[in-house]
Amino acid sequence: MATTRLHPLLSIWRTNRLIGSNRLGGANRGRGGPVVAYKTPWRPFSTSSQLQFKQARFRRVDPQEVMAQTVPATQKAAVFDEFGGKLDIREIPVPEIGPDDILVKVQYSGVCHTDLHVWLGDFPLQTKAPPIVGGHEGAGVVVKAGSNVTNFKIGDRAGIKWINGSCLCCEQCKRGSEPTCDKIVLSGFTRDGSFQQYAAVKATEAAPIPDGVDLANVAPILCAGVTVYKALKESNVKAGEIVAITGAGGGLGSLCIQYAKAMGMIVLAIDAGNKEEHCKSLGADLFIDPFKTNDLVSAVQLLTEGGPHGVINVATAARAMEESAKYVRTRGTVVLVALPRDAKITLDVFFTVVRAITVKGSYVGTRQDTDEALGFFARGQVKIPTEVVPLSELPAIYDRMQKYQINGRVVLDLWK
Incomplete structure (x- = not known):
């Protein structure tokens, strides 16, 4: 019969208990407890190999190592090999990341009109050479992080925006305007974007997505939401003042109405008459159908x-932009957001000067603008109707966009 031996830790426990008991004359007399024996004979590790085996079994697991092991070598993506050519859903390699990048497992990606123009090849900026993976409204989870990354960790929720990277060293970046950086990197344009299951993005430009926010619904905020929110800030319209929104019933306009109301502005929605009910349901205080008046300038004034006090032009019509500079209040601000193809506008210089009218462009937003825009969405102050479809539907979505058959925003599920 084996001799019963105490486990060393229990032996220490027994000694401490006895010191406090009346059996060893301690202060806590009468409080000693039963001695528990370790029934199985205990012995120290007899060899170094056994010790190494035990250490290996109980080694702390590195989450980055685990996530890295789960990232496949290839992935599904929407790719085009020539501008305006076939959109091919095919397997491509998962992108490598640099020391300043994160790799995001993209769950959902919004589809923007800019993506359509990139595919058609009519965007007046230099893209990367095809093949190109479009998309710049991606929402997902970080699965890898570069060695220099400190603002994201594995498992964090992250958004991929139009701005994928900036130098942070040029004059524009130093002024806090990374969208106008001299060496800007653009998702789905100069770097493959979010129409793929795994996308790389510079960690400094990735957007932290608040917990509890639905990834499918938040995806369009990363471009459309930030764009109109920034434009409203650029208008300098204060709470209680009036902002007019052209093209108010569209995707950008619908978001612009909600952000303006959340910021305390009085909203005049300008769009076709069949959009009136929709605009007012989002909070528009006033509405004008420009197609039912012979003098829009007088009607607005x-x-x-x-x-x-300010006008946000999200209507893709040069005429709407020209008229807005005429009906805006003296010392007001006209903000140009939409990008009508090959558009040119003419302004009356004399009245623009003597009425002190400001006309300016507004182009997406900074990292701070993004955080603020996401905050409005997380608090439930901004909502957007989304249509979620599989990645394979992207060619059909582009066709519908060209026929103006999209209501709200379309979001791709990258895993269907």
Whole structure:
């Protein structure tokens, strides 16, 4: 019969208990407890190999190592090999990341009109050479992080924006305007974007997505939401003042109405009459159908008692932009957001000067703008109707976009 031996830790416990008991004359007399024996004979590790085996079994697991092991070598993506050519859903390698990058497992990606123009090849900026993977409204989870990354860790939720990287060293970056960086990197344009299951992005430009936010619904905020929110800030319209929104019933306009209301502005929506109910359901205070008046400038100034304090142009029409500079209030601001193809506008220089009108462009937003725009969405102050479809539907979505058959925003599920 084997001799019963105490485990060393239990032996220490027994000694401490006895010191406090009346059996060893301690202060805590009468409080000693039963001695528990370790029934199985205990012995130390007899060899170094046994010790190494035990250490290996209980080694702390590195989450980055585990996630790296789960990232496949290839993935599904939407690729085009020539501008305006076939959109091919095929297997491509998962991108490598640099020391300043993160790799995001993209769950959902919004589809923007800019993606359509990149595919058609009519965007007046230099892209990377095809093949190109489009997309710049990606939402997912970080699965890899470069050695220099400190603002994201494995498992964090992250968004991929139009701005994929900036130098942070040029004059524009130093002024806090990374969208106008001299060496800007653009998702789905100069670097493959979010129409793939795994996408690489510079960690400094990736957007932290708040917990509890639905990834499918938040995806369009990363471009459309940030764009209109920034434009409203650029308008300098204050709470209680009037902002006019052209093309108010569209995807950008619908978001712009909601951000403007959340910022305390009075909203004049300008769009076709069949959009009136929709615009007012989102919070628009006033509405004008430009197709039902022969003098839009007078109609706007009459309804707003002198003109809106600012105008956000998201309508893709040069005429709407020209008219907005005429009906805006004296010392007001006209913000150009939409990008009509080959558009040119003409302004009356004399009245633009003597009325001190500001006309400016607004182009997406900074990292701070992104955080603020996401904050409005996370608090439930901004909502957007989304249509979620599989990645394979992208060619059909581009066709519908060209026929103006999209309501709200379309979001791709990268895993269907």
